[in-house]
Amino acid sequence: MAYISLVALFLTVTNFVPVSAIGFAPLLLCIWRFYGRSYPEFIAPLVAFSAYVVLSTLLYDPASFLTFDFYRRDGNFFISYAPMLAGCLYAHRWDLNKLLRFFFIFAVLVNVPSYALFVGEVGPLAMLQHSGGSFGSYFVALNAAGGFLAMLFCLGVACYMHQRSKLILVLLAFNALMLFSTYSRGSLLGIVAVLPYLLFGRKPWVLLGMMAGIIACSIGIALYNLSPTVDYMGYPFNMHNADAKVANLDIRYEWLWPRAFTYFRQSPLFGVGFGSFDDDIASLISYFGLVAQPVGVIIKHSDSHAHNSYLSFLAELGLVGLSLFMIFIWQLIRWAANGAADALKEGRHNYVAYLSIELSSVCLLVMSFSEHRLTSPSNVLILSLTVSLLLASRVPDMSAVRASAPVPRPRATPGRNLRKT
Numbered sequence: 478m479a480y481i482s483l484v485a486l487f488l489t490v491t492n493f494v495p496v497s498a499i500g501f502a503p504l505l506l507c508i509w510r511f512y513g514r515s516y517p518e519f520i521a522p523l524v525a526f527s528a529y530v531v532l533s534t535l536l537y538d539p540a541s542f543l544t545f546d547f548y549r550r551d552g553n554f555f556i557s558y559a560p561m562l563a564g565c566l567y568a569h570r571w572d573l574n575k576l577l578r579f580f581f582i583f584a585v586l587v588n589v590p591s592y593a594l595f596v597g598e599v600g601p602l603a604m605l606q607h608s609g610g611s612f613g614s615y616f617v618a619l620n621a622a623g624g625f626l627a628m629l630f631c632l633g634v635a636c637y638m639h640q641r642s643k644l645i646l647v648l649l650a651f652n653a654l655m656l657f658s659t660y661s662r663g664s665l666l667g668i669v670a671v672l673p674y675l676l677f678g679r680k681p682w683v684l685l686g687m688m689a690g691i692i693a694c695s696i697g698i699a700l701y702n703l704s705p706t707v708d709y710m711g712y713p714f715n716m717h718n719a720d721a722k723v724a725n726l727d728i729r730y731e732w733l734w735p736r737a738f739t740y741f742r743q744s745p746l747f748g749v750g751f752g753s754f755d756d757d758i759a760s761l762i763s764y765f766g767l768v769a770q771p772v773g774v775i776i777k778h779s780d781s782h783a784h785n786s787y788l789s790f791l792a793e794l795g796l797v798g799l800s801l802f803m804i805f806i807w808q809l810i811r812w813a814a815n816g817a818a819d820a821l822k823e824g825r826h827n828y829v830a831y832l833s834i835e836l837s838s839v840c841l842l843v844m845s846f847s848e849h850r851l852t853s854p855s856n857v858l859i860l861s862l863t864v865s866l867l868l869a870s871r872v873p874d875m876s877a878v879r880a881s882a883p884v885p886r887p888r889a890t891p892g893r894n895l896r897k898t
Contacts, residue, residue: 478503478567479869482560483576486862489625490584491615492855500560500862507566516565517868519808523561526801530554530751533794537750538776546778551752557857564865573830573870577863578636578645584629585648588614592655612658616855620848623661624856626652627668627844628837632859634671635833639825663847667840674839679814684839688803691846695787699738702731709739710758729784729847737783740792744769748795755781786845786852802851809864810838816867830867834860 485500534541534552541547548556591614599610616622633649636642656664670687677683709732740749746767749758759773783789790799816831837860844850851857 478507478563479569479571479866482563482567482862482865482869485560486580486859486866487583489855489859489862490587492617492621493615495854497858497862498556498854500858500865501556501563503563503566504559510566514565517808517812519805519812520562520565522801522805522808523558526798526805527555527558527562529794529798529801533748533751533798537753537771538774541752541776541778544778547752550778550780551755553854554852557852557854558861560858560861560865561868564868567869568871569866569869570871571866573827573866574639574825576866577632577829577833578640581629581632581636582644582648585633585652588626588655589651591615592651592658595658611660612655614655614659618855619659620661620663620850621853621855623656623659623664624844624848624850624853625859626656626659627661627664627840628856628859630656630668631671631837631840632829632833632863634675634836635829638832639829663844663850666847667842667844670843671836671840675836679835681811684807684810687839688807688842691842692787692799692803695734695785695846696738696791698730699734699788703735703738707735709736710743710761725784733783734785734788737785737788737792741788741795744795745791746795747797748791748793751793751798752776752778753793754783754789755779782849784848786849789849790851806838806842806851810835813838826872827867827870830863830870834863834867837863 481502482500485497488494488497491497541552592612595612611619612622613619614622614626616625630649630652633645633652637645637649653668656668674683674687737754740754743749743761743763744767749761749769749771753771753774755777756771757775757777758771761769761771763769783792787799790802813831813835817828817835820826820828820831841850841856841860844856
């Protein structure tokens, strides 16, 4: 089972062929192993959120579970986070510090030929001149490439903090250069946000303030651009700009974010329904202004979303859904931070895994301000599979090993057994 997660991790470098999604396989093969075990605190809110998503989907459109496009788009949450639960079902004794260091080196080097070809064709600064000159690596979308490279950068920082190395430093520079060439502004913002988090000593109050600030800013911008004359429940909109990057921002702030907030305002407790944001909804039946039931729905499993994970959760899952997820991500980061601190005291075993989970989770939170990154497999799987391998890691008890080891007999020395004469 461990090799399934290992193969999936190394194949996160591309989504042209999405083999990295196989990280959930242990759930299908060893589901009974969940019983009778203890788990970290973050598992409980993750399971609760997953159950809530399942229930919301069953009430909104149960047929979605039988549709392949649902798992590719609206329901990609299951693909992204199932490996975390799978990590509870198998075990290994690999040295994750060495394994993740090797993965980082591999992932950067495997992108070098693609980046060299990109630079040779369009130049390293082409993305500043036109939107079509951005580096996409081995990913279908530029934001997918940017998100992966940002998460990979966090892993590289963890490797460097574990063991200072000129090789890792050079690869981090290449990683940063490739990330900049994607011109994924949300991904760059995520990396920039990780730096003050490190400088302030990775304190809980810094994390809490960051989480609250992102959500408040998302809602504030949506409210500022909300217009009483626009029918946000209708789907067509008209917005054009010669600069595609500027047009993307206009679409987010002036249409998608106010639309998501309108969904949330219709059904603030439980949302309109998981996967509903890109669908055509004829009308809503409101119950006391707290819960709404959609009527006349035309299901569309498309790539359209609110381009903001927090507003997407509020629109589709309401306050209950967003609260459950934020409790999960808070506990995940604190578990990783405490694990990294303990690892420093105990020989640094699994230190890279704990620290990379902590830093990449913070990066993911910030990146999700401008995209729906919290459920995107290209962004989340590198984190999710690292968590899976860490949960499955079994550290040998060295004191027990020493106690059970046979006591060596003292070697004979010249003259020790000679009788005195």
